[in-house]
Amino acid sequence: MSETLEAPAMRTTEAPPIVEARGVSRRFAKTLDFAAKLARRLGVKVREEVVHAVDGVDLAIRRGEVVGLVGESGCGKSTLGRMIAGILPPSDGVILSHGRDLRSLDGPEARRVKLATQMIFQDPYASLNPRLKVEEIVGEAPLVHGLARRSELAAYVDEQLRRAGLDPALKKRYPHQFSGGQRQRIGIARALAVQPDFLVCDEAVAALDVSIQAQILNLFMKLRKELDLTYLFISHDLGVVEHLSDRVVIMYLGRVVEEAPAEEVFRSPNHPYTQALLAEVPRIDARKRSFAGVQGEIPSPLNPPSGCHFHPRCPHAMERCKLERPALKAIAPGRRSACHLNDLA
Amino acid sequence: MTPPTLEVRNLRTHFFTRAGVVKAVDDVSFTVERGKVLGLVGESGSGKTVTGFSILGLVDPPGRITGGQILFKGTDLATLSEAQMRDLRGNRIAMIFQDPMMTLNPVLRIDTQMIETVLAHARVSRAEARQRARDALGQVGIPSPEERLAAYPHQFSGGMRQRVAIAIALLHKPDLIIADEPTTALDVTIQGQILAEAQKLCTQYGTALIWITHDLSVVAGLADDIAVMYAGKVAESGPVSEVLDAPLHPYTRGLIGSVPSRNHRGAPLSQIPGMTPSLLNLPPGCAFRARCPRAEARCAEPPPFAEYLPGRHARCIHPHLAEVAAA
Numbered sequence: 001m002s003e004t005l006e007a008p009a010m011r012t013t014e015a016p017p018i019v020e021a022r023g024v025s026r027r028f029a030k031t032l033d034f035a036a037k038l039a040r041r042l043g044v045k046v047r048e049e050v051v052h053a054v055d056g057v058d059l060a061i062r063r064g065e066v067v068g069l070v071g072e073s074g075c076g077k078s079t080l081g082r083m084i085a086g087i088l089p090p091s092d093g094v095i096l097s098h099g100r101d102l103r104s105l106d107g108p109e110a111r112r113v114k115l116a117t118q119m120i121f122q123d124p125y126a127s128l129n130p131r132l133k134v135e136e137i138v139g140e141a142p143l144v145h146g147l148a149r150r151s152e153l154a155a156y157v158d159e160q161l162r163r164a165g166l167d168p169a170l171k172k173r174y175p176h177q178f179s180g181g182q183r184q185r186i187g188i189a190r191a192l193a194v195q196p197d198f199l200v201c202d203e204a205v206a207a208l209d210v211s212i213q214a215q216i217l218n219l220f221m222k223l224r225k226e227l228d229l230t231y232l233f234i235s236h237d238l239g240v241v242e243h244l245s246d247r248v249v250i251m252y253l254g255r256v257v258e259e260a261p262a263e264e265v266f267r268s269p270n271h272p273y274t275q276a277l278l279a280e281v282p283r284i285d286a287r288k289r290s291f292a293g294v295q296g297e298i299p300s301p302l303n304p305p306s307g308c309h310f311h312p313r314c315p316h317a318m319e320r321c322k323l324e325r326p327a328l329k330a331i332a333p334g335r336r337s338a339c340h341l342n343d344l345a
Numbered sequence: 346m347t348p349p350t351l352e353v354r355n356l357r358t359h360f361f362t363r364a365g366v367v368k369a370v371d372d373v374s375f376t377v378e379r380g381k382v383l384g385l386v387g388e389s390g391s392g393k394t395v396t397g398f399s400i401l402g403l404v405d406p407p408g409r410i411t412g413g414q415i416l417f418k419g420t421d422l423a424t425l426s427e428a429q430m431r432d433l434r435g436n437r438i439a440m441i442f443q444d445p446m447m448t449l450n451p452v453l454r455i456d457t458q459m460i461e462t463v464l465a466h467a468r469v470s471r472a473e474a475r476q477r478a479r480d481a482l483g484q485v486g487i488p489s490p491e492e493r494l495a496a497y498p499h500q501f502s503g504g505m506r507q508r509v510a511i512a513i514a515l516l517h518k519p520d521l522i523i524a525d526e527p528t529t530a531l532d533v534t535i536q537g538q539i540l541a542e543a544q545k546l547c548t549q550y551g552t553a554l555i556w557i558t559h560d561l562s563v564v565a566g567l568a569d570d571i572a573v574m575y576a577g578k579v580a581e582s583g584p585v586s587e588v589l590d591a592p593l594h595p596y597t598r599g600l601i602g603s604v605p606s607r608n609h610r611g612a613p614l615s616q617i618p619g620m621t622p623s624l625l626n627l628p629p630g631c632a633f634r635a636r637c638p639r640a641e642a643r644c645a646e647p648p649p650f651a652e653y654l655p656g657r658h659a660r661c662i663h664p665h666l667a668e669v670a671a672a
């Protein structure tokens with residue numbers, strides 16, 4: 001393993017949390033998808049309800065670590081990520097950023113704390129203003145927030161672009177003149193320009209081709225070392241998460257079900273859901289294997305199963321699992337899991 | 346000897362756009378035997394979907410098949426009438442799209458859609474057709490298929506919609522299924538279920554499968570053979586294990602190195618420099634040469650698609666033969 005990962009990983013055990021979620025929940029009035037809207041327009045009855053996108057999550061991210069957040073579509077990863085980044089207020093609970101409750105801050109201090117966390121999205125195009133040149137996209141925020149003087153802005157922007165692996169000669173161009181991978185680099189340069197120490201990356205490489213994805217992943221790892229960054233890395237791609245993370249957090253239907261150092265969770269997952277998830281991951285070194293699939297459907301977050309949300313699909317479910325929500329408990333140093341089986345041992 | 350289920354020879358499909366000729370598929374050849382799975386991989390824009398559409402005869406203007414042959418169980422599809430082609434589609438050859446709503450009609454109940462599909466190609470009673478529809482839903486693992494038949498597509502999750510689309514593709518137990526990134530939008534646990542169904546299909550009915558994807562890990566687990574596309578051409582093809590263990594083509598090698606794998610946790614990934622070229626007015630010669638670590642002057646000439654080892658083709662004048670010998 002590379003030295004670059006060892007050093008920060010060792011330090012993380014004592015480091016204070018850079019951001020912490022305490023008992024955080026978020027509810028939404030469920031919006032209809034395209035098929036449902038169309039059906040409703042044609043007279044089919046479709047109900048509107050409340051979704052518990054995130055349901056009572058505690059999570060601490062320590063300075064210098066890379067935390068991978070995984071789980072199936074709709075389990076609440078992006079919602080949790082946006083709350084942690086301070087761009088979506090929780091319905092319940094608190095988010096502490098750099099030790100401060102985001103709600104209690106205002107004025108320049110609130111701005112400083114907010115800038116310290118930046119978010120990188122899956123679709124960089126949607127988040128880049130199409131009418132601005134790259135130099136404006138990257139230079140706008142540092143100028144407004146007084147991080148660079150106008151006289152030195154050009155050099156400052158060049159530096160951010162170079163860091164993100166873009167030739168500064170391209171800075172007079174508009175976003176549509178770039179490929180997907182290059183647009184992601186523009187998004188990264190824009191985030192770096194406000195000198196954050198914490199990046200929330202939400203499916204940041206999901207839209208990219210494999211060879212371009214490798215370029216961006218390498219860039220994230222290089223920046224971590226150079227700028228001493230902390231990451232929350234949201235991805236449905238377990239291969240990517242395993243490659244990059246020090247610690248992995250697994251969500252199922254709005255709740256954290258397991259949390260562990262990356263190497264341990266991939267070697268010996270504790271929670272039955274994590275076990276099922278990892279068993280299904282296709283791997284390039286597993287040839288002509290037989291797939292099985294986790295039984296049953298991912299339940300709707302509108303109407304989640306009682307007790308342990310996973311019980312209808314769990315091969316080990318017991319009576320208690322239908323009745324009682326399992327708490328996320330320590331099962332070993334640095335490892336937590338939310339499963340009643342751990343009480344039997 | 347029975348001919349293979351599908352044989353594609355030197356297929357060319359070009360789009361004659363105002364900006365110029367897009368050679369989306371340009372000299373593509375591969376064979377799929379009965380009961381076997383071919384993984385067709387490549388980055389976006391490499392021509393995978395257009396290859397699938399060409400086989401089905403679904404290329405619309407300004408696109409046109411400009412060369413080559415498509416032999417389905419020995420019959421050249423170019424010799425068939427439009428009516429014969431229509432009968433083949435959905436009956437003997439089926440396609441599964443990335444978006445199941447390409448197959449499903451949002452305003453019709455599942456049973457209506459499935460029964461119509463059965464009746465389109467089989468002379469059976471409505472009751473018999475309904476029975477077949479129910480069995481197909483059960484086969485793809487949809488619980489309580491009888492009740493589900495009365496549902497509309499929006500009442501299903503993404504994964505279930507895709508399974509309904511697959512069930513529809515299965516209705517006539519086709520000889521060939523072309524699946525275009527059918528699990529790309531799905532979660533791993535649901536993807537596992539669908540891959541399991543695909544495997545069952547090949548072994549039980551001898552269906553030949555073309556599985557189009559950009560995910561090498563899925564191909565590794567599912568396919569017998571692999572064809573790697575780059576810029577409209579097959580860069581390399583052969584048995585999956587041989588190609589993934591010891592690729593001949595520098596592009597295949599780069600692609601495999603880009604996949605995060607457990608052995609190299611945290612180490613920098615090997616990356617292919619640059620990006621995929623535009624297929625519009627592509628210059629002659631090897632399309633990979635601007636990104637290739639082994640490029641030399643001769644690569645400005647079009648490299649032949651040569652069989653360097655038994656069953657293993659590569660479009661490269663300087664393939665990794667020494668590494669293959671050492672592997």
Ligand SMILES: Nc1ncnc2c1ncn2[C@@H]1O[C@H](COP(=O)(O)OP(=O)(O)OP(=O)(O)O)[C@@H](O)[C@H]1O
Binds near residue numbers: 071072074076080301
């Ligand atoms: N603004 C919103 N309004 C209504 N519902 C929402 C909103 N945002 C998210 N949801 C719902 O909350 C749940 C969690 O969504 P979220 O986007 O956090 O999932 P995710 O884990 O990021 O999924 P994916 O892997 O598909 O990105 C889903 O059921 C989603 O439909």
Ligand SMILES: Nc1ncnc2c1ncn2[C@@H]1O[C@H](COP(=O)(O)OP(=O)(O)O)[C@@H](O)[C@H]1O
Binds near residue numbers: 360368369387389390
């Ligand atoms: N209708 C069309 N008109 C012009 N070009 C097209 C059309 N359809 C596809 N292409 C081009 O053909 C090439 C291959 O496309 P496609 O087969 O969809 O790629 P893939 O499925 O491998 O991502 C791309 O360059 C694409 O832009």
Ligand code: SF4
Binds near residue numbers: 273310316318339
């Ligand atoms: S609590 Fe029960 S149902 Fe939930 S994962 Fe554990 S054993 Fe399975």
Ligand code: SF4
Binds near residue numbers: 644
């Ligand atoms: S033909 Fe030349 S440029 Fe093309 S892949 Fe082979 S060595 Fe590289």
Ligand SMILES: [Mg+2]
Binds near residue numbers: 079
């Ligand atoms: Mg999301």
Ligand SMILES: [Mg+2]
Binds near residue numbers: 393394525
């Ligand atoms: Mg495609």
